[in-house]
Amino acid sequence: MLFTSYSFILFLAILFVLYYLVPRKVQWLLLLAANFVFYAFSGWDNVAFMLITILSIWLIGRHIGRMHKARDQYLAEHKADLDREQRKAYREAVKSRQLRWLLLSLFINLGILAVLKYTNFVIANINTVRGWFSAGELSFVSLALPMGISFYIFQSVGYMVDVYRGKYPPEDNILRLALFVSFFPQLVQGPISRFDDLSQTLFQEHPFDGRTVTYGLQRILWGFFKKLVIADRILAGVNTIIRDPERYTGIYVLVGMLFYAIQLYADFTGGIDITIGIAQTLGIKVKENFDRPYFSKSIAEFWRRWHITMGTWFRDYVFYPLSISRPMLKLAKKSRTRFGDAFGKRVTVYLSTLIVWFTTGLWHGASWNFIVWGLLNGVVIILSQELNPFYNWFHNRFSVRNNFFFRFFQIVRTLLLMSSLRILDCYRDVGISFRQFFSMFTTWNAGELFGGQLLNIGLSGADYLVLAFGVALMILVSLRQRRGSLRDALQERPAPLRYVLTIAAVIVVLVVGAYGIGYDSTQFIYNQF
Amino acid sequence: MKIQKSLVIILLIVLTVAILAFLQALLTPKFQTQLLEGGLIADYYQEKNKDHAVIFIGDCEVYEDFSPITLWEEYGITSYIRGSAQQLIWHSYYILEDTLRYETPDVVVFNILSMKYDEPQNEAYNRMALDAMPLSGTKLRAIKASMTEGEEWLSYIFPLLRYHSRWHELSSEDFEFLFRRNPVSHNGYLMRVDVKPVTGIPTPRPLPDYRFSDICYEYLDKITNLCRTNDIELILIKSPSIYPYWYDQWNQQMVDYAAENDLLYINTLQHLEEIGIDYNTDTYDAGLHMNLSGAEKMSVYFGRILAEEYALADRRGDASLAARWDEKAAAYYRQQDEQYLELETYGYLRAFRYQPD
Numbered sequence: 001m002l003f004t005s006y007s008f009i010l011f012l013a014i015l016f017v018l019y020y021l022v023p024r025k026v027q028w029l030l031l032l033a034a035n036f037v038f039y040a041f042s043g044w045d046n047v048a049f050m051l052i053t054i055l056s057i058w059l060i061g062r063h064i065g066r067m068h069k070a071r072d073q074y075l076a077e078h079k080a081d082l083d084r085e086q087r088k089a090y091r092e093a094v095k096s097r098q099l100r101w102l103l104l105s106l107f108i109n110l111g112i113l114a115v116l117k118y119t120n121f122v123i124a125n126i127n128t129v130r131g132w133f134s135a136g137e138l139s140f141v142s143l144a145l146p147m148g149i150s151f152y153i154f155q156s157v158g159y160m161v162d163v164y165r166g167k168y169p170p171e172d173n174i175l176r177l178a179l180f181v182s183f184f185p186q187l188v189q190g191p192i193s194r195f196d197d198l199s200q201t202l203f204q205e206h207p208f209d210g211r212t213v214t215y216g217l218q219r220i221l222w223g224f225f226k227k228l229v230i231a232d233r234i235l236a237g238v239n240t241i242i243r244d245p246e247r248y249t250g251i252y253v254l255v256g257m258l259f260y261a262i263q264l265y266a267d268f269t270g271g272i273d274i275t276i277g278i279a280q281t282l283g284i285k286v287k288e289n290f291d292r293p294y295f296s297k298s299i300a301e302f303w304r305r306w307h308i309t310m311g312t313w314f315r316d317y318v319f320y321p322l323s324i325s326r327p328m329l330k331l332a333k334k335s336r337t338r339f340g341d342a343f344g345k346r347v348t349v350y351l352s353t354l355i356v357w358f359t360t361g362l363w364h365g366a367s368w369n370f371i372v373w374g375l376l377n378g379v380v381i382i383l384s385q386e387l388n389p390f391y392n393w394f395h396n397r398f399s400v401r402n403n404f405f406f407r408f409f410q411i412v413r414t415l416l417l418m419s420s421l422r423i424l425d426c427y428r429d430v431g432i433s434f435r436q437f438f439s440m441f442t443t444w445n446a447g448e449l450f451g452g453q454l455l456n457i458g459l460s461g462a463d464y465l466v467l468a469f470g471v472a473l474m475i476l477v478s479l480r481q482r483r484g485s486l487r488d489a490l491q492e493r494p495a496p497l498r499y500v501l502t503i504a505a506v507i508v509v510l511v512v513g514a515y516g517i518g519y520d521s522t523q524f525i526y527n528q529f
Numbered sequence: 530m531k532i533q534k535s536l537v538i539i540l541l542i543v544l545t546v547a548i549l550a551f552l553q554a555l556l557t558p559k560f561q562t563q564l565l566e567g568g569l570i571a572d573y574y575q576e577k578n579k580d581h582a583v584i585f586i587g588d589c590e591v592y593e594d595f596s597p598i599t600l601w602e603e604y605g606i607t608s609y610i611r612g613s614a615q616q617l618i619w620h621s622y623y624i625l626e627d628t629l630r631y632e633t634p635d636v637v638v639f640n641i642l643s644m645k646y647d648e649p650q651n652e653a654y655n656r657m658a659l660d661a662m663p664l665s666g667t668k669l670r671a672i673k674a675s676m677t678e679g680e681e682w683l684s685y686i687f688p689l690l691r692y693h694s695r696w697h698e699l700s701s702e703d704f705e706f707l708f709r710r711n712p713v714s715h716n717g718y719l720m721r722v723d724v725k726p727v728t729g730i731p732t733p734r735p736l737p738d739y740r741f742s743d744i745c746y747e748y749l750d751k752i753t754n755l756c757r758t759n760d761i762e763l764i765l766i767k768s769p770s771i772y773p774y775w776y777d778q779w780n781q782q783m784v785d786y787a788a789e790n791d792l793l794y795i796n797t798l799q800h801l802e803e804i805g806i807d808y809n810t811d812t813y814d815a816g817l818h819m820n821l822s823g824a825e826k827m828s829v830y831f832g833r834i835l836a837e838e839y840a841l842a843d844r845r846g847d848a849s850l851a852a853r854w855d856e857k858a859a860a861y862y863r864q865q866d867e868q869y870l871e872l873e874t875y876g877y878l879r880a881f882r883y884q885p886d
Contacts, residue, residue: 005681006681006683006690460697462696462697499541503545503548506545507548507549507552510549510552510689510690510693511552511556511689511693511696512693512696513693514694515690515693516681516684516690516691516693516694517652517679517680517684517691
C-alpha cells in the first residue's frame with residue numbers, strides 16, 4: 001500500500017475515526033492491529049519475518065533483562081562477601097553470558113536481513129570470480145525483500161543493544177513490543193526510532209486534540225506536496241538522463257545530478273513528513289529525521305542533518321562500540337607508537353569511520369555502487385578532517401567565516417559534492433558512474449541546453465514551471481523554519497487566511513501533483529533500503 | 530457560539546466541495562469540438578424524453594452505421610444509439626442495464642463485433658463509455674469489470690483525480706462548455722458525410738483459435754437474460770464493415786448462439802446488395818465505418834425488419850412526438866449542410882482530424 005495511494009488514504013481515514021472512537025485504553029491495540037493490516041498488504045510472508053523478529057527480541061530481551069535483575073540481586077545480597085575484584089569478575093561473567101544472547105538475537109535478525117538482502121549480491125560476486133576461471137555460474141535465488149525490513153530490524157537491533165547495555169528494562173508485554181517494531185508509518189522509509197523515545201507516546205492514551213491533529217494534517221499535506229508535485233514530477237527528467245548514459249553525457253550529467261538531488265530530497269523528506277504527520281494525528285511523537293540538510297556547509301554537517309536517525313544509529317551501535325573494541329584499542333596503541341600521538345590517535349577513528357561508511361553503503365543497497373558511495377563519503381569526511389589545519393590557516397588569514405557569500409559558497413560546494421557522490425546511486429554500475437562523472441569535465445555540450453534540449457527529457461515547459469515554483473517554496477519554507485515553527489506562525493493567523501492557504505495547498509496537490517495515469521508514480525526511494 | 534461554529538464549519542465544507550466540483554468540471558474533457566465520440570454517452574442523459582422503441586448498444590459499428598432520424602422518417606420508429614468508441618461487451622451490458630433504469634424499449638440491437646475482445650483494451654475507451662454515466666450500482670459494477678491495469682476506481686467517481694493533469698492544456702472549449710454542453714450526436718448517431726472509398730480488401734490472418742472467449746459469452750448471456758427478463762426482443766447484428774475482418778468461424782458461432790436462444794441474428798455483410806451498400810460512396814474511411822449515406826441505407830433496410838417482423842408501431846401520428854422529432858431532424862439536416870460546407874471549404878471535417886476507433 002503506497003502512502004500516496006487511494007487505498008492508503010482510505011485506510012488512514014478509517015483508522016483515524018476508529019482511533020478516536022474506541023476507548024483510549026485500547027487505542028494502542030487498535031494501532032497494533034492496523035500495523036499488521038497495513039503490513040499484510042505487502043504479503044503474508046513479510047508478516048512472518050516480522051513476527052520472527054518480534055518474538056526473538058521479546059524472548060531474548062526478557063532473558064537478558066532477567067540476567068540484569070539476577071546480577072543486581074546477587075550483588076546486593078553478597079555486598080559484604082565480595083571484594084571489588086570479585087564483583088567486577090562476576091559482572092563480567094554475567095555480561096559475557098548476556099553478550100552471547102545478544103549475539104544470538106543479532107544473528108537471527110541481521111541474519112534474516114543479510115540472507116534476504118545480500119544473497120544474490122554474494123552470488124553475483126562469486127559468479128564474477130568464477131568467470132575469471134571460466135567456471136560455470138551459480139543460479140540466483142528468488143528472494144523478495146520485505147517492505148521496510150531494514151528499518152524495523154535496525155530498530156530491533158537498537159532495542160536489543162540498549163537492553164543489553166541496561167539503558168532501559170526490556171518490554172515485558174510482547175504486544176507493546178510488537179507495536180514498537182511494526183508501527184506502520186515508519187515501515188515505509190523510517191525514521192529509525194529508539195524504543196525509549198517512541199514508547200513515551202506510543203502506548204499512551206490520546207484524547208482528540210484539534211490543534212495536534214491539524215498540525216499532523218498540515219504536515220501530511222506538505223509531505224504530499226513534496227512527493228507528488230516535486231519528486232514524482234522531476235522523476236521523468238532524472239530517468240531519461242540516467243537510463244541512457246550513452247546519449248546523456250557532459251552537462252546532462254550535471255543536470256541529472258542536480259535533478260536527482262531535488263528528487264531525493266523531496267521524495268525522502270516528503271515521505272518523512274507524511275510519516276511524522278500521520279503519527280502526530282494519532283498523538284504520537286516521532287523523531288525528526290532532517291534538519292534542512294541542503295544548508296550544510298560540510299559533508300560531516302550534512303550527515304548530521306540528513307537521515308539523522310540512521311546517522312545516530314550507526315554512531316551509537318556501530319561507531320562507538322567499534323572504536324572502543326579490544327582490537328581497535330590495541331591498534332590505537334600500536335599506531336600511536338608508530339605514527340606519534342597526534343596522527344596515531346586518528347588512525348583508529350578513521351578506520352572506524354571507513355567501516356561505518358562501508359556498512360552504511362551496504363545498508364543502502366546490495367551493490368558495489370552503494371559500497372563505493374559509502375566509502376567515498378567516509379574518505380571525503382576523513383580528508384576534510386585532515387585538511388582542518390589548512391582551513392584554520394585560511395580562516396585566520398582571511399576573515400570570511402561569517403561572510404554571506406563564503407557561507408553560500410560552502411553550501412553550494414557541499415551540495416555539489418554530495419550530488420557528485422550520489423551519481424553512484426543513479427547509474428547501474430560503478431564504471432559507468434565514474435565515466436559519467438568525468439564526462440562533465442571532458443564533454444563540452446552546455447550549449448545544447450540553450451537549444452531547447454531540456455524540453456526533450458520528459459519534462460515540458462509546464463513541468464519546469466511547477467518545479468521552479470515547488471523548489472522555490474521548499475527553499476522559502478526551509479529559510480522560514482530557521483526562525484521557528486511555520487505551523488505555529490500559521491496558527492496565529494486569522495482563521496479565514498488559514499482556510500484559504502489550506503485549500504490552496506490541497507488544490508495544488510490535487511491538480512498539479514504528478515499521480516495517476518500518465519505519471520510514473522513511484523514508491524518512495526528509501527523504501528527499497 | 531457552538532451553533533455559530535458548527536455553521537462556519539458546514540459553510541467551509543460546502544465551499545470546499547464547491548471549489549473541488551468547479552475544478553472537476555473545468556478539468557474534465559468536454560468532447561464538444563474534437564473527439565466527439567467522447568460525448569456520445571453523455572448525450573443520452575441530456576435527452577429529455579427517454580421513450581424509445583429501439584435501443585442500439587455497441588461500438589462504432591452502431592453509432593456510425595445507423596441513423597435514428599432515418600428510422601423515424603421512414604418508419605416512425607423511435608430509437609436511440611447507446612454506442613461509444615470501442616465499446617466492449619461488458620460496457621454494452623452495463624450501459625443497457627443503466628438504460629433500463631430510465632426506459633424499457635421493445636427491441637435492443639446489439640452489435641456483436643465486441644465478441645472478439647476478451648479483455649479491457651484501453652483506458653481512454655473505458656472513460657468514453659463510463660465517465661458520463663451517473664453514479665449507481667450499475668456504474669460501480671461497470672467500472673470494476675472494465676478497469677485496465679494501473680487504473681483506480683476512485684478516479685471514475687471523482688474524475689478530477691484522472692484529469693487533473695489537464696490544467697496546462699485547458700482550451701477555450703473547457704471554459705465555454707464549463708456549465709453547459711451541446712449534444713454531439715443525433716440520438717447517438719455521429720454524423721459524417723465525407724467519403725473515402727474502399728481501395729482494397731485486407732487479407733484475413735488465420736487465427737490459432739476462433740472460439741469467442743468465455744467471458745464474452747458470459748456477458749452475451751447476461752444481455753440475453755436481461756432482455757428476456759424485461760420482455761425485450763434482442764437482435765444481434767453485424768455491421769457491413771469490411772475490417773476488422775469478420776471470420777466465417779465467428780459468424781457461425783453467432784448463428785449457433787442465435788439459434789439456441791431463439792434470437793434474430795443479421796450479418797449485414799451477407800445482405801450488401803439488398804441494403805444497397807456501395808463501398809465507393811458509403812464509407813468515410815475505406816470500409817471501416819459507414820458515412821451518412823451508408824448509415825441511411827442501413828437504417829432503411831433495418832427499419833423494414835423492425836417494422837415488419839417486430840411490428841413496431843409507426844408513431845408519426847403522435848403530434849407532440851412528431852414535433853420533437855421534427856426538431857431533431859432539423860438539427861440533423863443543419864449539421865449535414867454544415868459538414869458539406871466544411872468539406873468544400875477545408876477538404877476535410879475539422880472535428881474528425883483525430884480518430885480514436
